[in-house]
Amino acid sequence: MVEVANLGKNIRGVDIVRDISFSVEKRDILGFLGPNGAGKSTTIKMMLGLVKPTNGEVKLGGYDIRTQRESALENVGAMVESPAFYTYMTGYQNLSLYANLYGLGRERIDEVLNLVHLYDDRNKKVGKYSMGMKQRLGIARAFLNSPSLIILDEPTNGLDPVGIIEIRNIIKNLAETQGITFIICSHILSEVETMCNKLLIINRGEMIAFGSLKELMQSKGSHSLEEYYLNVLGLGENV
């Protein structure tokens, strides 16, 4: 589903991301962790073809993101960093711009708005949405084209506890029932521990852990993801 090999980004002699390799299979939910500035967003942007890698390659659904960008993104939905929308347009109108590009009808827009519980607010201007509502709309946009791979950067940012649980359930349900693969960047370790079956941790641009969440935690004898995370970052004794 996703193959990343020796991915790296160097800007003016500084390695932002160095030699990252991992793969994600169908139905996997990969938790992507790392401290601020570790290179998570850069890695995701390279995976989505927004930023050109200095070296390495990314294949999404078997297509190279550099040479077959449109085919690679055909079945991908993504929300990278804070979702951006036209604030003078309603939530529905914003999604309809993207639906037109995908050639989708209003039924699909209604469906995804229902999925993220925004249907009743669909005719409200996005400028009047709360941060959590914008986040839900960003997730709805990522789901719009019924993708088989969804990449979400901090999907529960700004959501209240009920919203976090709802989004978590939607993700788990879609992975189980529709076989959708997820890559989720998050700082909320408990969220990753509950949702994900695979884990990728990077620090200072380098991959420091990748594999099955359970196996990784067992390998270090950790009882929680928090304990494991702090251990691999070498912060176990300091915190």
Add this chain to the structure above:
Amino acid sequence: MFKYLRVEIEKLNRSKVLLFGFLLIIFICTGVSIFEFRYIQFGISETFYIDFMLYSTTFVVIKVIVPILVLLLAASVWGGEYSDGMIKSFLLCKVGKTRMFAGKLILLILTSAASVLTAFITFTAISALKSGAGISPDSVLSMAKVYAVTIIGLLPILLMTVFASIVFGHFQKGFSLGAVLLFLSISLDSVIDNAYMTPTYFLSNSYVIYTSEAHSAYLIIPVLYAVLLTVAGITAFKIKDIWQ
């Protein structure tokens, strides 16, 4: 490309930028005409319509005000949308960079054309009212040609602003650079005779088409600028990393 162009038109339409922009042009054209008739003692003669359309302050609207409005839109469509993260959002929907560039560029050219057309219609209507409808259809056609070619004259400075907005990825920087280049180039056109190489030469001197027979030769420079700057713009956009 046309799917993306439709998206661009829809979002501009919903923002009401086009409506307010055209209303602003009509308002400015009317204001300039009132100023012209009231304070510059514009006499009604046989050549009133042509004199008014070409050699009065009305042409300042075409040389400065319409370009400024178009540059504002260009910087907003590129620099503004880049820093707001909207370009990133659309690129994630498998819109290719070339298609996006073409869609936005066509939108800007159509808007420039519509802006010049709005100014032309407003000035012609005011002239007709002032002269008691004594304007020949031939004169209107000639002036329509002059105003139409100013759209080509607008292209170099428009594309320079697009290029700057792509490179800087910032509305203020893109617009400022475009506006500075516009004023600098127009100033050079005013002080240097036959400054063919300035990007605004054709814009500043589009009336030469009305008086010169060698008008097609004048087209070479703006077309050359347009081709080179389009290639530069697409290349800059293709190699640019989309961070925001």
